[in-house]
Amino acid sequence: MTTTGLLRTISGVGTDRGRGGYSRHGFAKAELELRDWFIAEAGWCGLDVEVDRNSNIWAWWGDPGPDAVVTGSHLDSVPGGGAFDGPLGVVSALAAVEAMRSKGFQPAKPLAVVVFAEEEGGRFGVPCLGSRLLTGSLDPAAALGLTDNSGVTLADAAETAGFDPAAFGRDTEALSRIGCFIELHVEQGRGLIELDAPVGVASSIMAHGRWRFRFTGEGNHAGATPIADRRDPMLPASQLVLAARRAATGGARATVGRLVPNPGGTNVIASTVDVWLDARAENDASTRDLVEKITSAATVAAADEGCAVTVTEESYGDTVIFDPALRDDLSRMLGGVPALPTGAGHDAGVLAAHVPAAMLFVRNPTGVSHAPAEHAEPADCEAGAVALASVLEHLARSS
Structure with a gap:
């Protein structure tokens, strides 16, 4: 299925009638429904699913192991957010896997699609909770004590959703499997509009x-x-x-x-x-x-x-400078697509301090993000998925 087709299958989940757009917050009904949707779709793609100790979902092509090529993003949103921030990276990853499988490609390295928990911080206030906990850059005791607007703690919300809050914290095993991480994301700004390019790579993230x-x-x-x-x-x-x-x-x-x-x-x-x-x-x-x-x-x-x-x-x-060698390699193999900085934070930025990480951006014709007007044209979404598939195939070949 195409990226836009996959997005349509979740377009009714978490709609916010008051704010417009979507409100899909960590461990709340809409986000849990999207988790179930991802697990089902990953199964249809022939991937084996596991959930790590911090509630991040991993879908594996091949046995989990070291030097894995990992891609993915998140499914949660800010209050009243757009349809593309997070989900575009997830559906593009699934579409890329399907495209590689359909042409008979067999990765020489483990390959995984990951969905990180509570990237936006829309419910508990701290962004990139799943990746921060995994890498150990967030104290689990402090995280579990965070509360939402109703006074519900992260610990209580996680337990109610079926996760063990006592297990939250640095996951050395999961982190050690990642050979590199590539996150595709709708651009949050006008850089690709001004450069007249459908796809780009990230150079850095502001502090x-x-x-x-x-x-x-x-x-x-x-x-x-x-x-x-x-x-x-x-x-x-x-x-x-x-x-x-x-x-x-x-x-x-x-x-x-x-x-x-x-x-x-x-x-x-x-x-x-x-x-x-x-x-x-x-x-x-x-x-x-x-x-x-x-x-x-x-x-x-x-x-x-x-x-x-x-x-x-x-x-x-702090300021993130994405791995220059990986960034330049991706730009070259995609025909010299532009590299541009971003002011938006991402799970890739958290992981960049621990593993080689890079990002692909897909053009946003409105330049608007974190709002209902956020958009990406179908042709650009497909171009992003094709670019991601090319990158993953390149990285997952034997060195």
């Missing part, structure tokens, strides 16, 4: 992280409390939003996409306001400087309103 600012003031009555007597945490929270925009210069990005007042009543002055900052820049020093400028502005704004502020770093990833 990026998420920080939670909690402003604490005094809850009170909206009508009975004079303005001069207020300690309203919403004011410094709003100043943080503006400070983030002012600080994001020279190619840096700073975004507030989530703000939660407590208790959240229309006629209530909030007692606390939580604000989540997403900050990204070219390198570690620039990203840290960006966050420091925003934090300084937030601290001053809180003091001016008689409020307090605490800052918690919830996740962070």
Whole structure:
């Protein structure tokens, strides 16, 4: 089946009537349904499926073993996300396997398609949970204590879904099997539009992280409390939003996409306001400087309103430079497709610190991602799957 055909088979799963697009979060109903769908499709492709200790799904062509050629992506989404972010990489991997099988190719190395758990962090706040846990870059005790908006912990959600949270943590055996990892993804930006190319390879990922600012003031009555007597945490929270925009210069990005007042009543002055900052820049020093400028502005704004502020770093990833030899090899064998940087994080970026990793991008004609308008044309999707099949066949041959 084609990539677009496979995408159509899951187009009704996790639709979000309120936000538009899709909401498919880790260990929730829609994501679990997609897990079952992938296991069934992998079976139809003749792959043997196993689930690792961190709930990542592996579908193997050949016996699992060292020096494996691994591809895949994720099936979860941000709240109200698009149809392509994550699933395109998964369906392209299945389509590539089917294409290689149909021509009689037999890999000389183990080959696997992997679906990583909770890549977006849409439910528990930390992105790339599955790959971070696998590589040991995230403390499992800290991860299991993460909570969603309803107060459900990752540990409880995983156990309810049938996984053993006590097993979560670095998986040396699974990691040691990976000889290289290739992730195909819809482009999140306009680079390939401007280059007039349907497919490209990734050169790097910006340093990026998420920080939670909690402003604490005094809850009170909206009508009975004079303005001069207020300690309203919403004011410094709003100043943080503006400070983030002012600080994001020279190619840096700073975004507030989530703000939660407590208790959240229309006629209530909030007692606390939580604000989540997403900050990204070219390198570690620039990203840290960006966050420091925003934090300084937030601290001053809180003091001016008689409020307090605490800052918690919830996740962070340093700049990723993808393996140059692997990147250039892929670009050459695909006819010299362009290499371009990205500001978006990926499981491939987490794995790049441990194994040779690379990414293929498929053109997004809207340039929009993490929103319903995210798109890729069928012809470009098929071009991406063909490119991925060529890459996997090249890498899985005997050296």
